[in-house]
Amino acid sequence: MTTPDHEPTEPQPQSPESEDRVFRSSAGIAGGVLMLAIIGWLGIDALVAGRGRTPWLALAGMLLIVPLVVAFTLRPAVYANAERLRIRNPFRVIVLPWGQISGLRSGYSNEVLDRSGTKYQLWALPVSLRARKRAARQQARAAASGEREASRAVRAGTGGHRAGAFGFGGPGRGAGAGHDGPIRAETDQYMDDLREMQERYENAESAQGEASVRWAYEVIGPAAAGAVVLAILLAVG
Structure with a gap:
């Protein structure tokens, strides 16, 4: 009696559906x-x-x-x-x-x-138009703060190596540093996430x-x- 060279493989479990x-x-x-x-x-x-x-x-x-x-x-x-x-x-x-x-x-x-x-x-x-206006104000304040930081960094850089030693940073720290992206209202950010999912899976x-x-x-x-x-x-x- 001959035996098969390979044992039958067990069926692989199906991958679970992606979570919502x-x-x-x-x-x-x-x-x-x-x-x-x-x-x-x-x-x-x-x-x-x-x-x-x-x-x-x-x-x-x-x-x-x-x-x-x-x-x-x-x-x-x-x-x-x-x-x-x-x-x-x-x-x-x-x-x-x-x-x-x-x-x-x-x-x-x-x-x-x-x-x-x-x-x-x-x-x-x-x-929410109120949330959009609030996000726009926060974005404007963040941009203004970034411009002030950049201006201070430029002025500190002209002061020589001594200013840099006190941690003011160099001119490479531009406006908006520390922000991952524009500030958005909550539901607008949700819509951006859904658009990304559509582009990825359509x-x-x-x-x-x-x-x-x-x-x-x-x-x-x-x-x-x-x-x-x-x-x-x-x-x-």
């Missing part, structure tokens, strides 16, 4: 938690101490309002990995392979466009496919039920 990078608005999350705390406090008080129809109205109102608050504050998020961009908006979930994305743009809102020209807003990354074989859109019935259903119950209670009087 999650982009969210910290201000939106904080605001949502605060709003839910206020709604819970008022609603529970109405349920416990209310009389007549008040507890039922409070319950229906909470059933309507709580899903909407969650949808617009805690729910929005953007998940990105080497294969696709997944956008979780208040009422929809959009999955876009990088190969289907034609661009990411920032104006008064942050948006992504697919190859067909359809535009999707990134609710998780709201544009031609990858694993980043091709069709876009998909799914309605968030887990949000729409409870909110619609609360609206119906509240309308009935108000109509009955």
Whole structure:
């Protein structure tokens, strides 16, 4: 009996999917938690101490309002990995392979466009004009500080070797030393990161496919039920 020259090789485990990078608005999350705390406090008080129809109205109102608050504050998020961009908006979930994305743009809102020209807003990354102005002021101050340092370095360099010995540095320390790049608003920096990921992965074989859109019935259903119950209670009087 002959034996095979080589033993059969065991199948190699598949490489795990790349982990998602999650982009969210910290201000939106904080605001949502605060709003839910206020709604819970008022609603529970109405349920416990209310009389007549008040507890039922409070319950229906909470059933309507709580899903909407969650949808617009805690729910929005953007998940990105080497294969696709997944956008979780208040009422929809959009999955876009990088190969289907034609661009990411920032104006008064942050948006992504697919190859067909359809535009999707990134609710998780709201544009803050105040944050942009603050970042611009910080950038201007950093540039002015760098120019002053360069000017001092040049003056110190003309003082000979003695000035250099005290650590003023040479003329090679130009403006903006110590800064890795321009100062950007938080959501603008997130958009820059997403653009870099698109450029890196858009031609990858694993980043091709069709876009998909799914309605968030887990949000729409409870909110619609609360609206119906509240309308009935108000109509009955």
